Amino acid sequence: MEVAKVTDVTRVYKVGEVETHALNGVSLSIEAGEFTALVGPSGSGKTTLLQLLGCLDQPTSGKVFINGKDVTQLNRNQRADLRKGAIGFVFQFFALIPTLTAYENIEMPLLLLGKKPSERRQRVMELLDAVGMAERAHHRPDQLSGGEQQRVAVARALAPHPLMILADEPTANLDTDNGRQVMQIMQKLNQETKTTFIFATHDPRVIQYAQRVVTLRDGKIVDDGNGK
Amino acid sequence: MINYFRLAYRNLGRNRRRSALSALALGLGVALLLLMAGFFEGEMRSAMESSLRLQSGHLQVRPVGYEEDKLSLAWEDLIENPEQVAAQIATLEAVADAAPRLMASGILTVRDEAVGVQVLGVDPASASNAPYREGLLSGSFLEADDREGILIGRPLAEALGLSAGSKVNLLVNTSDGLVNEQAFVVRGVYSTATPTLDKLVVLMPLAKTQTITGAQNRASIIFVLLKDREQAPVVAQAIQGKNIEVKTWQELNQLLIETENFSNAYLLLLNLIVLGVTATVIVNTLVMAVFERTREVGILAAIGMKGRQIMTLFLAEAGFLALGGIGFGLPIGWALCAYFGKKGFYIGDLGITGMAFGERIYTYLTLEAASSLLITALILTLLASLYPAILAARLEPVEALHGKN
Ligand SMILES: Nc1ncnc2c1ncn2[C@@H]1O[C@H](COP(=O)(O)OP(=O)(O)OP(=O)(O)O)[C@@H](O)[C@H]1O
Ligand SMILES: [Mg+2]
Numbered sequence: 001m002e003v004a005k006v007t008d009v010t011r012v013y014k015v016g017e018v019e020t021h022a023l024n025g026v027s028l029s030i031e032a033g034e035f036t037a038l039v040g041p042s043g044s045g046k047t048t049l050l051q052l053l054g055c056l057d058q059p060t061s062g063k064v065f066i067n068g069k070d071v072t073q074l075n076r077n078q079r080a081d082l083r084k085g086a087i088g089f090v091f092q093f094f095a096l097i098p099t100l101t102a103y104e105n106i107e108m109p110l111l112l113l114g115k116k117p118s119e120r121r122q123r124v125m126e127l128l129d130a131v132g133m134a135e136r137a138h139h140r141p142d143q144l145s146g147g148e149q150q151r152v153a154v155a156r157a158l159a160p161h162p163l164m165i166l167a168d169e170p171t172a173n174l175d176t177d178n179g180r181q182v183m184q185i186m187q188k189l190n191q192e193t194k195t196t197f198i199f200a201t202h203d204p205r206v207i208q209y210a211q212r213v214v215t216l217r218d219g220k221i222v223d224d225g226n227g228k
Numbered sequence: 229m230i231n232y233f234r235l236a237y238r239n240l241g242r243n244r245r246r247s248a249l250s251a252l253a254l255g256l257g258v259a260l261l262l263l264m265a266g267f268f269e270g271e272m273r274s275a276m277e278s279s280l281r282l283q284s285g286h287l288q289v290r291p292v293g294y295e296e297d298k299l300s301l302a303w304e305d306l307i308e309n310p311e312q313v314a315a316q317i318a319t320l321e322a323v324a325d326a327a328p329r330l331m332a333s334g335i336l337t338v339r340d341e342a343v344g345v346q347v348l349g350v351d352p353a354s355a356s357n358a359p360y361r362e363g364l365l366s367g368s369f370l371e372a373d374d375r376e377g378i379l380i381g382r383p384l385a386e387a388l389g390l391s392a393g394s395k396v397n398l399l400v401n402t403s404d405g406l407v408n409e410q411a412f413v414v415r416g417v418y419s420t421a422t423p424t425l426d427k428l429v430v431l432m433p434l435a436k437t438q439t440i441t442g443a444q445n446r447a448s449i450i451f452v453l454l455k456d457r458e459q460a461p462v463v464a465q466a467i468q469g470k471n472i473e474v475k476t477w478q479e480l481n482q483l484l485i486e487t488e489n490f491s492n493a494y495l496l497l498l499n500l501i502v503l504g505v506t507a508t509v510i511v512n513t514l515v516m517a518v519f520e521r522t523r524e525v526g527i528l529a530a531i532g533m534k535g536r537q538i539m540t541l542f543l544a545e546a547g548f549l550a551l552g553g554i555g556f557g558l559p560i561g562w563a564l565c566a567y568f569g570k571k572g573f574y575i576g577d578l579g580i581t582g583m584a585f586g587e588r589i590y591t592y593l594t595l596e597a598a599s600s601l602l603i604t605a606l607i608l609t610l611l612a613s614l615y616p617a618i619l620a621a622r623l624e625p626v627e628a629l630h631g632k633n
Contacts, residue, residue, distance in 0.1 A: 056530060056625045077534050080625075084532025095527045099238035111230045112532050156531070 002068065003163045003196050004030040004053050009062030010219075011048050022048040023059070024219035030164065030198060035190045037210035038200040044216040046200035047168055053198065054087050054166045055079040067163055084112050088157025090167035090199075094149035096141040102152045103128065103137040109159045127155035131185055147178030154185060164196035171206050183209045230537065236544035239517070247549060250513040254553025254605065255560070257506040261499055261601055262561025266569065266591030268495050272488045273592050276481065278422045278584035281359045282429075284480035286460050287452035289313065289326075292473050294449070299333045299346070301403040301441050306330075307472060310447035311351075317452060317467055322459045327354035328447035330437045334400040336380075336430065338388045345384070345430045347400055349437025349447070356451050359420045360431055367392025367416025370433050377415040377433070381426030383577065385417045392416050398430070403442040410440060423577035423587050503605050507612035510549050514542060514616035518623075525623045535621035542620050546613030550606050558602065565593040 011023040023045045030036065030053070038046045051057040052064050055071050056079075064071050066086060074082065088109075089095070096105045106127055110120040128134040131151040141149050150170060157165045167186070171179035187209050190197050199206070207213060215223035240247040280286065291307055298305075307313060310328030317326040330349035335342050350357055352370040360379060361369050370377055378398070385391060394414045402408050412432075420426055438444055454463060460476040467474045478485070518525070525538060572588035 051626055054530070080529065080532050080534045083530065083625075089527075089530050091527075093523075095523070097524060097527065099235065099242065108230075108528075109531050112537075 001032045002029055003032045003066070004198075005065040006049070006052060006059075007063045007065075009052060009059040009064065011045075011052065011057070012060045021219050023052070026062075026216075026219070026221055028214065028221065028224075030196060032163075032196055033190070033194045034196050034198070034212060035187065035210060036196075036198045036212040036214060037207050038198065038214050038216060039202070039207055040216035040222075042202070045219040046216055048219075049216070050166045050168050050198065050200055053164075054089060055083050084109065085160050086163045088160070088162040088165040088195075090150070090153050090157050090165060090170045092169040092172045094141065094146055094153055094173070096149055096152055096156070098141050101138045101140055102133055102144065102148075105141070105152055106156045106159055109156060113160055123159060127158060130158075130189065131155045145178070146174055147181055150174060150178070150182050151185060154182065154189070158189060158193070158195065161193075162195065164198060167197065167199035169201055169203075170199055171201065171203055176205065179203070179205065232537075232540050232544040233548070235541055236548055239521075239541075239545055240548055243517075246513055246516075247552075250509045251549045251552035251556060253509040254503075254506040254550060254609065255556030257502045258554055258557025258601065258605055259561035259564065261502055262557070262593060262598060263564045263568070263591065264498060265495060265597040265601060266561075266565035266593035267573070267589060268491050269594055269597055270569065270590045270592035271585070272484070272491065274586045274590060275484055275487075275584055278420070278425075278586055279481055279484060280457070280477055282420055282422060282425055283584055284477050285356065285451040286454040286457045286477045287464055287467070288475045288480060289317065289450035289452065289467060289469070289472050290448065290475065292471050294473070299331050299401070299448070301332055301401055301443055302405075303403055303443070303446060306403075306443055306446035306448060307450065308446055310445070310450060313469065313472070314450045317450060320463060320466060322454050322456065322463050323452060324455050325355040325453045327351050327356045327451050328434060329449050329451045330434055330441065330443055330447045331449075332400050332402075332437065332441050332443075334398055334430070336384070336388070337397045337399070338390065338394070341388055343384065343388065344428075345398075346428050347378075347398070347430050347432050347437060347441075349432050349434040349441075351434045354451075356453055357431075360418045363418040363420045365417045365419055367414065370415060370431060372433055372435060374415070374433050375436055376410070376412050378412045379416050379418050379431035380414055381423075381429060382417055382419040383423050383427035384430075385414070387427070390414050390417070400440050402440075403444075408440050408442070421586050421588065422584050424585050427577070499601060499604060500608075503608045504612075506553070506605075507609045510546060510553075510609055511612045511615055513549070514546060514613055515619065517545070518542070518616050518620045521620075522623060525620050526625050529623065529625035538623075539614075539617040539621045542617035543610060543613055546610055546617070547606075550609040553609075554602050554605055558598075562593065562598070565591045569593070 007027050009023055009026050013020040013022055038049060040046055052059055058072060103124055106124045107120050110123060128137050131154055133151055171182055183206055186197055201207060213225060214221055291305055314326040314328050317323055332347045334345050334347045336345045352372045365382060370379060392414055396412050398412050399407050399409045454460060457477060464474040464476050568591040572590045574588050576587055
């Protein structure tokens with residue numbers, strides 16, 4: 001089953017008189033359960049493509065489908081609703097809410113979805129276990145290491161049972177060990193929960209985890225093949 | 229449900245000093261405005277009280293067409309047989325006291341100094357003289373048959389260096405349009421704590437005033453005090469007579485009531501200005517917070533928080549700051565009002581002639597004034613905070629992915 005598809009999308013950024021074609025006629029289809037890496041040199045359009053897949057941004061032309069639904073027609077609120085249930089994000093910097101504990105950060109999407117307290121509690125505990133953070137449930141982000149924060153971020157992204165998780169350079173700010181740990185957790189969750197993972201990366205040590213590697217250059221897909 | 233208040237509370241805790249200072253600004257504003265409100269209300273109350281006791285009474289019976297400022301002594305401008313009229317009015321159940329008063333303008337001279345005064349002829353036995361009798365500082369009160377005694381107020385006594393026993397010369401207008409002059413003895417010095425009147429009013433027994441002015445058996449007004457002043461319009465209806473009209477204290481204190489309306493409008497303006505400034509401080513704090521937390525707002529938006537919810541979060545922070553400020557300012561303002569309600573502010577002679585302003589203002593804070601101020605403070609702060617809240621709600625979630633701090 002296809003969870004996401006982009007057809008012939010372009011995304012043009014205009015800064016003053018200068019137009020940048022961040023994406024230039026990209027078509028890509030993502031199947032359920034994929035563990036896919038977007039690779040390519042800096043400025044090739046990886047982040048831009050993730051933003052379109054994540055309904056954070058709209059293409060200049062072309063269409064984006066999530067779960068078969070054309071999302072280019074949706075307004076801000078409708079896109080927020082769609083993201084809330086269907087898409088999880090993991091960012092390069094460890095994007096947790098600094099005033100909330102690990103537990104509360106993971107709980108946030110469930111609160112936004114209006115889940116019952118008992119249901120929330122169970123889900124958060126389950127996820128804390130899954131990412132090996134149960135011990136540190138009540139620590140705030142500034143009391144956690146980068147690797148630990150990123151594991152909490154993965155747990156948060158996974159909380160609402162999303163269709164897919166989009167990760168933009170999830171290991172870029174981590175040392176080798178922590179990077180490997182985060183990748184292994186994502187891989188394990190992908191295998192156990194069949195959640196689709198798409199991650200953008202430069203890091204060859206990360207690319208080796210991917211089942212599929214999509215290579216971008218100058219806003220175009222130049223290679224799409226199996227990893228390893 | 230998202231607990232916006234918990235989130236907001238923690239967010240404010242991130243920069244405690246800044247949050248505390250902006251709440252403090254509002255708190256000080258609120259305290260100051262409460263004091264101002266107490267000050268104005270106290271002033272108006274005491275002016276009204278003084279006027280009722282000294283100038284207007286609760287009712288005045290006077291000749292048709294009487295002109296307050298003219299102090300006319302022409303016979304057609306006076307009430308005939310005033311004692312009889314007063315006695316009749318006094319029989320009414322609601323009336324506490326009714327006494328004739330004869331007013332005349334005069335000039336008091338001592339050595340080579342001359343001062344314009346208002347001679348107030350009163351029946352020394354009347355209860356309506358209580359403010360003067362109780363305010364007697366030295367000497368003795370007037371006797372009904374005293375032919376050369378007067379009482380003067382403290383400001384006049386101080387200005388002219390007079391005391392009980394001093395001799396003065398008094399020039400008084402008369403009914404036939406001329407003047408009459410006679411030497412008097414200051415029997416006593418009084419103070420009603422109303423310098424604007426005390427410097428002007430010279431008390432004289434009614435009988436003597438009638439002879440010296442040639443008014444004979446006439447008076448300017450019947451000064452009526454009621455048991456309950458709210459009865460004034462009803463009692464006014466009950467008093468009938470040829471060539472007389474009855475004015476209630478509301479009608480007699482038009483100017484004061486208008487002044488009060490004006491001062492309320494002025495106070496409202498002052499409130500809006502001060503609260504506008506304090507709201508700006510809070511808005512500024514929140515705008516800084518929005519810019520500092522751009523990425524965080526982006527993250528919240530990315531995980532599905534809607535603009536409306538982000539707005540609510542920032543408005544909750546504004547609400548906390550407002551409540552914190554009010555919680556700080558209210559007890560201070562209240563305490564200040566309580567203190568100056570007891571001790572009073574000394575303001576001395578405001579120099580407003582004709583209006584009964586006291587020399588001290590005792591603050592008086594009404595629940596209505598306090599609550600309307602606090603509600604205005606809260607609403608104004610929240611309204612102003614819509615700006616940073618909307619600013620935050622409009623941020624693009626894309627910001628979150630860019631990794632900018
Ligand atoms: N908001 C923006 N405004 C203007 N230009 C932008 C904006 N975002 C991206 N671009 C431009 O679009 C192009 C693609 O950027 P993008 O961030 O998608 O690249 P990337 O592959 O993620 O690069 P990196 O590996 O450095 O993260 C770049 O040339 C970039 O400068
Ligand atoms: Mg990028």
